[in-house]
Amino acid sequence: MPELPEVEVVRLGLAPAVTGALVTAVEVFDERALTRHDRAAGDFAGRLVGRRMSEPRRRGKFLWVPLDGQGALLAHLGMTGQLLLREAWARPEGDRHVRIRLELGHPSLGELAVFFVDQRTFGSLALDELVPTAAGDTVPTQVAHIARDPMDPLFDDAAFAAKVARKNSAIKRVLLDQTAISGVGNIYADEALWAVRLHPEQPASSLSAKKTRALLAEIRLVLAKALTEGGTSFDSQYVNVNGQAGYFAHSLNAYGQDGKPCARCGTPIVRVSFMNRSSHFCPRCQRLRG
DNA sequence: TAACCATCCTGTTAGC
């Protein structure tokens, strides 16, 4: 499940291979991989071929590669999307789920291929226009409404705290709201809430300013640690551009740990249904208060 | 306006 650390690992892996590269060919095998592209597959391929790529950028879970002239190649990996970097003639493993293939010509690395592989087709590529933000940088139009992520130097801690303070919904719902804070998904929301001893359904507005600051600090810690370990991989559904899994799954304290003893107090971690997904927490350390 | 939920999708697993 690609969240911020996983997408950043992909971005770092792609950067040396795509920066300065020319798109020489595009093959779309499954148009469902273009749900974010507002025109036909032929338009996607036709307008992408011949464009030169700049250094990949990221906000939250969105990744994009600015193109010469204007616009950008936008990517969202959804649940199971992968961007794999291969030799130009290679076929990736799991051929059945290859949705799009890009052929690149790199000035020093030569011919390369980027495969967009996606089992559950929640991910998508698109060509999008870039629009300026208030801070002076540019983002694709589809990313304009997304909040900056907590690893972004321009992330506004005070604005986030103010948003938390006026939200009556559960704090976990706020963490998953990409217009409040981006890059956090189900895994790292559960981990950060466990670390700061907050019940996922604790009303956001009930948090003290100090608790909100602590939560934000834990979010940054857990994201940074996951990034250093290459991200979280389950069943090979997330891999870097070379197809390698991350190691953070070994460091999880809450997510997927239901039935196992809490690392702090030994009480079994519980799993409950929440927002059409699962929440994992320690019923002793993370009590619903107020 | 805020809050909440169904929907998209497919491989895996549990249950019968």
Place this chain on the structure above:
DNA sequence: TGCTAACAGGATGGTT
């Protein structure tokens, strides 16, 4: 053994 249902979850659009 084989079938069916439940489950995983990010973003979005619709409903309350």
